[in-house]
Amino acid sequence: MPALAHALLAALKDHGAREIFGIPGDFVLPLFKVIEDSNILPNVTLSHEPAVGFAADAAARYHGGLGVAVVTYGAGAFNVVNAVAGAYAERSPVVVIAGAPGARERVSGFLLHHQARTVDTQLAVFKEITCDQAVLSDPATAAAQIARVLRSAKEMSLPVYLEFPRDMVDAEIEPVVPLSPRAANREALDECVDEILARIARAERPVIVVDVEIRRYGVEDRIAALARKLGLPLVTTFMGRGLLDRADDVVAGTYLGAAGNPEITRLVEDADLVLMLGVILSDTNFALSNRAPDPRRMILAASREVQIGHHAYRDMPLGDLIDALDQRATPRAAAPGLPRQRAVYPRGLPADGQPIAPSDIATAINDMFDRYGRMPMTSDIGDCLFTAMEIDNTALAAPGYYAGMGFGVPAGIGVAATGLRPLILVGDGAFQMTGWELGNCRRYGLDPIVVLFNNCSWEMLRVFQPESRFNDLDDWHYADIANSIGGTGERVTTRGELVAALERAVQRRGRFSLIEVMLPRGKTSDTLARFVKGFKSARERMTK
Ligand SMILES: Cc1ncc(Cc2c([C@H](C)O)sc(CCOP(=O)(O)OP(=O)(O)O)c2C)c(N)n1
């Protein structure tokens, strides 16, 4: 019978994990030894546990498997809480494996180092931000617990928690046998699909809106095929930006309500049927809607449920639903006059001596993508994420709903660890939190390109509260520091310098490139300016 540590690592791989991110501690040193010696999964250690969580989250979003974060008891596990909370909010399947005291320590009578309130406080905290949990303290049940928890992570596309007492590493257990996924009840599925198709047939102006779950459940290509077959226009939400990046003919654009392209906004808000697939009904997706989501004209397939009007079908895996829709749908011609052409993104930045505005960065990146192909992207929260809306539709991992800072750089490292070369967008405030994780790139031969929006400001806060002096940040000269932590940094102040620095970064391989773009305080991207205007007028409407 295999030892628990080996059985767990093999099970993680069987369930779609591709790598491990972590920081060891004495409660997980024996486990880390097995991780390193067995090499069942490559192990990437970082410098601070929030980054471990962000990297595991982004890796899962990109490879479509499970993200894995291994941390020590207490101090390490509580450090990763915010990243796991963000993964929960954005439905990313991160497996948290946290060390814990062994059986004899638990009854030693001592308060143990790293212990918060009780020995089980850690489990109690993670119960709030994971969809399933297990404490692997009994060899007789450990295999079944692992199988159940890992299936939960995959089926719900949510984080899960496995507590690993340090005296259990060599415990012999049964091999972990993956549980088969739970399919939809066939009768209920057919009834649900027939109802949806009937609603589509009666609609005059139907539209499909997609969001992050279509990536989490790996159904993007099938949804693109269904949209073509049904002749329906399709848009992504703000959070869903970058989805269907291989189906340009299908995606009409990104719905941003009052802050977005008026044609896309009308397409959604004038629709008499909105088919929402994998959509999170969050404020960042819909707060700027001129028309609140209305159940009578809405079908929402998310979180393994399908809500139609005021009734719901339970246990409807999105993949089963899409396959059944495709099987039972008859091809329809696209309704005339719908925006089928791709959204237009700015191109042709003059390489001149003019100062740089945030939207110029989008234009320069679009030009670079035209020359070298689109790159997968990660972005932090801040104006960099709003600027990303002006960049061509390429794969993107960003905290568009949870909106936690610090995600961008570690997420980019996580994506790079999957074998891709990402373009990372980050503001100076967020970079101050986790940007230094770039110092780990050299050890793993990772060479992301980082575009740092340096406005020496918490600009997103300033646009809402301009009078506050605490939004003024100092200038840390990030490009200079990049050179001393294994990368190549360039500080640019003109559009010509930006174009040249991007060119050099694309050509430079084997070390990370950081382009520090100096931006004036008070100048935001065009998209953020429209968001702020939309939020302020929405707030005025609410206070009337
Ligand atoms: C972990 C964390 N702390 C605080 C915040 C609040 C917050 C923002 C959101 C609203 O909650 S935007 C922002 C400033 C971001 O500054 P920077 O990275 O330099 O980007 P930019 O200058 O483009 O704004 C803060 C502090 C947050 N979202 N996440």
Ligand SMILES: [Mg+2]
């Ligand atoms: Mg800033």
